Amino acid sequence: MANNIGSALLAALITAIVVAPVFGLQLVRQGARTLMAPHWDLVALASATVFVFHLVRPWLARAFGSIRLPTLPAAPTGGDRRVIFLLIALAVVWPFFGGRSQVDIATLVLIYVMLGLGLNIVVGFAGLLDLGFVGFYAVGAYTYALLYHWAGWGFWEALPLAGATSALFGFVLGFPVLRLRGDYLAIVTLGFGEIIRLLLTNLTWLTGGPDGISGIPKPSVFGIEMARRPSTEGGTTLHQLLGLPFDNQHMVVYLYLMALMLALFTLFVSNRLVRMPIGRAWEALREDEIACRSLGLNPTRIKLSAFTLGAMFAGFGGAFFAARQGLVNPESFTFIESALILAIVVLGGMGSQLGVILAAILLTVLPELAREFAEYRMLMFGLVMVLMMMWRPQGLLPMKRPHVELAP
Amino acid sequence: MSDFIPQLTQQLFNGLSLGAIYALIAIGYTMVYGIIGMINFAHGEIYMIGAYVGLVTLTAIGTQSGLPVPMIVAAMLIVAVAVTGAYGFAIERVAYRPVRGGPRLVALISAIGMSIFLQNWVALGQGARDMAVPALISGAIQLDLGSDFNVTLPYSRIMIIVVTVALMIALTLYIRHSRMGRASRACSQDMHMANLLGIDTNRIISFTFVLGAMLAAVGGVLIAVTIGKLNPFIGFIAGIKAFTAAVLGGIGSIPGAMLGGVLLGLAETFAAAYISSQYKDIVAFLLLVLILLFRPTGLLGKPEVEKV
Numbered sequence: 001m002a003n004n005i006g007s008a009l010l011a012a013l014i015t016a017i018v019v020a021p022v023f024g025l026q027l028v029r030q031g032a033r034t035l036m037a038p039h040w041d042l043v044a045l046a047s048a049t050v051f052v053f054h055l056v057r058p059w060l061a062r063a064f065g066s067i068r069l070p071t072l073p074a075a076p077t078g079g080d081r082r083v084i085f086l087l088i089a090l091a092v093v094w095p096f097f098g099g100r101s102q103v104d105i106a107t108l109v110l111i112y113v114m115l116g117l118g119l120n121i122v123v124g125f126a127g128l129l130d131l132g133f134v135g136f137y138a139v140g141a142y143t144y145a146l147l148y149h150w151a152g153w154g155f156w157e158a159l160p161l162a163g164a165t166s167a168l169f170g171f172v173l174g175f176p177v178l179r180l181r182g183d184y185l186a187i188v189t190l191g192f193g194e195i196i197r198l199l200l201t202n203l204t205w206l207t208g209g210p211d212g213i214s215g216i217p218k219p220s221v222f223g224i225e226m227a228r229r230p231s232t233e234g235g236t237t238l239h240q241l242l243g244l245p246f247d248n249q250h251m252v253v254y255l256y257l258m259a260l261m262l263a264l265f266t267l268f269v270s271n272r273l274v275r276m277p278i279g280r281a282w283e284a285l286r287e288d289e290i291a292c293r294s295l296g297l298n299p300t301r302i303k304l305s306a307f308t309l310g311a312m313f314a315g316f317g318g319a320f321f322a323a324r325q326g327l328v329n330p331e332s333f334t335f336i337e338s339a340l341i342l343a344i345v346v347l348g349g350m351g352s353q354l355g356v357i358l359a360a361i362l363l364t365v366l367p368e369l370a371r372e373f374a375e376y377r378m379l380m381f382g383l384v385m386v387l388m389m390m391w392r393p394q395g396l397l398p399m400k401r402p403h404v405e406l407a408p
Numbered sequence: 409m410s411d412f413i414p415q416l417t418q419q420l421f422n423g424l425s426l427g428a429i430y431a432l433i434a435i436g437y438t439m440v441y442g443i444i445g446m447i448n449f450a451h452g453e454i455y456m457i458g459a460y461v462g463l464v465t466l467t468a469i470g471t472q473s474g475l476p477v478p479m480i481v482a483a484m485l486i487v488a489v490a491v492t493g494a495y496g497f498a499i500e501r502v503a504y505r506p507v508r509g510g511p512r513l514v515a516l517i518s519a520i521g522m523s524i525f526l527q528n529w530v531a532l533g534q535g536a537r538d539m540a541v542p543a544l545i546s547g548a549i550q551l552d553l554g555s556d557f558n559v560t561l562p563y564s565r566i567m568i569i570v571v572t573v574a575l576m577i578a579l580t581l582y583i584r585h586s587r588m589g590r591a592s593r594a595c596s597q598d599m600h601m602a603n604l605l606g607i608d609t610n611r612i613i614s615f616t617f618v619l620g621a622m623l624a625a626v627g628g629v630l631i632a633v634t635i636g637k638l639n640p641f642i643g644f645i646a647g648i649k650a651f652t653a654a655v656l657g658g659i660g661s662i663p664g665a666m667l668g669g670v671l672l673g674l675a676e677t678f679a680a681a682y683i684s685s686q687y688k689d690i691v692a693f694l695l696l697v698l699i700l701l702f703r704p705t706g707l708l709g710k711p712e713v714e715k716v
Contacts, residue, residue: 017494021461021487022533025468034540036467129513131520176701182512183447187651188700191693194648198693202686335644339520346517379528385521390506393514 008054015050110259112360116344118313124351126306127286129186132193136311138333140318145213155219166315174307212329349395411557425565427673428572432627433650434665436620442596442660449519452647453526458625459632461488496621530640564634652696658709
């Protein structure tokens with residue numbers, strides 16, 4: 001017990017040292033001078049909390065040690081078709097009855113679902129930690145923006161090309177770096193993501209620099225514009241064609257449906273891919289690279305295919321993002337965005353698609369609900385990442401794979 | 409006479425002082441990597457926290473205190489080193505020790521989470537906006553090399569180089585001759601063997617984190633005094649660049665980190681001077697990618713063999 005109190009005192013002392021200069025002595029600017037506003041109560045509070053926590057921890061561990069964290073059921077690999085169709089039908093129908101802001105948030109969720117599923121191919125299936133995923137997202141967004149700006153292309157023409165351009169970037173950048181080991185690869189991809197962002201910021205003549213490109217049109221419905229008035233003389237818009245009064249809500253619902261379509265497409269393709277020989281090879285490579293090599297698999301080619309496909313989905317997501325926002329600038333593609341997408345994959349459970357979808361919903365909807373705590377958002381986000389790695393590194397809904405075990 | 413030589417001298421000096429800062433941070437990366445093989449992604453944040461603690465100390469002393477400037481700087485350094493040492497210790501205990509021994513990616517993701525946490529921790533406590541650091545050391549040596557262009561060597565940058573060189577010598581001697589240094593070298597060669605021989609490896613790992621954090625804090629205080637402003641997000645880019653420096657010199661090698669830091673500082677300064685200042689960050693990232701591609705072991709590193 002005495003030993004315990006000693007270590008708790010030490011922990012409290014360290015907490016005090018750690019908290020004091022950041023929260024205890026807050027710097028306040030007053031005109032040209034910087035003054036100090038001491039908040040010793042915060043320091044005392046933090047130290048006391050740590051002290052008490054440290055004392056009761058052995059007891060807590062005993063109390064909660066026997067309780068297993070809920071091991072959620074393994075993500076169903078096949079699933080009941082009827083349930084899936086019902087869920088999709090529900091997802092298609094509800095926005096017609098939902099409020100505008102809810103549908104808008106749902107669209108955002110679907111963008112992150114798409115990105116999460118794309119990154120899941122790279123991180124979850126193939127086990128390559130990619131910290132520059134947002135770079136490919138940016139390439140997709142800027143492909144559409146630039147094609148519109150310089151050549152007047154519409155969304156539907158630009159979408160395949162945005163995916164293709166991102167995939168090409170993934171291929172060209174991935175080719176040399178995929179020989180590297182896990183954590184080196186992570187840092188190199190982070191470097192690529194930053195290089196892409198810095199280039200977008202600095203190539204002002206092409207990309208508009210920090211201001212980006214604005215006025216990007218929303219997607220059309222089979223070539224028919226969706227706006228209050230036709231942008232060209234003699235054109236018709238959708239609401240005129242259908243004889244409906246103009247309503248902004250239509251656009252919101254339409255964007256939602258498109259995002260849903262893209263997300264379902266991503267889900268379908270990645271779900272099929274992972275059962276193909278290439279998908280099996282990804283997972284085998286993740287588990288043991290040396291064993292794969294000795295079985296005659298070419299690691300570079302397998303990794304490259306995962307990297308390229310992941311980048312392609314990021315490109316689709318980027319083009320859709322550009323169309324939805326109507327404006328792109330380099331600010332949307334910082335490292336934090338990469339970390340957010342990575343957090344979605346990690347939180348969901350690497351390789352588990354259902355988990356990724358769940359995590360995308362959680363990480364997008366929770367901050368929207370807790371708007372008054374907006375300044376704590378990133379703090380909590382970092383903390384959750386650390387805690388998840390400690391307690392449940394396999395994610396919320398880890399995928400259970402069919403496997404055979406030798407009898408002991 | 410042309411301005412070429414004076415310009416070159418000026419850029420060399422600037423690059424050297426920038427590189428000294430990178431070297432100070434890079435040592436922390438390289439020591440941690442050498443001993444437990446993980447990239448301490450939150451190390452850049454320690455540098456930023458060091459700078460903030462320096463500013464808090466300076467504000468507490470006040471600029472009109474009448475104390476001699478070297479004493480004020482020394483006080484800033486001592487307080488910053490003490491506090492960031494506690495940070496290094498606490499971070500290792502809270503975020504890295506529980507995941508040690510697991511897959512590398514788990515530790516890396518935990519470190520990324522820690523980095524995001526610390527940035528916003530400081531942003532919440534001290535505000536996310538730029539803070540001005542009062543100019544403590546002004547003046548410069550003007551060097552006339554016989555042309556129109558005078559080489560300016562500000563005292564603050566001279567201080568960076570002097571302090572860094574002194575610390576490097578002290579660190580090298582410490583690692584080479586002290587008990588702790590010998591134990592930590594043993595750990596980086598073979599952790600299990602060191603443990604069997606009675607070295608408390610947990611203590612050595614904590615010591616490594618604390619030492620690395622202290623050196624980064626020195627870098628933070630020195631740069632805050634020189635540049636004159638800071639914000640909670642300066643650690644990210646500086647951290648990545650210092651990591652580049654560590655990789656350039658050969659990760660795991662302390663002299664390599666020193667060399668890599670200086671080389672990176674020079675490369676960046678010359679790129680800013682002779683190509684374009686907008687692209688200086690790209691130069692650092694490009695250098696990182698190129699080294700990892702062509703010489704992943706760095707300049708002074710030993711090749712690592714992967715075994716089954």
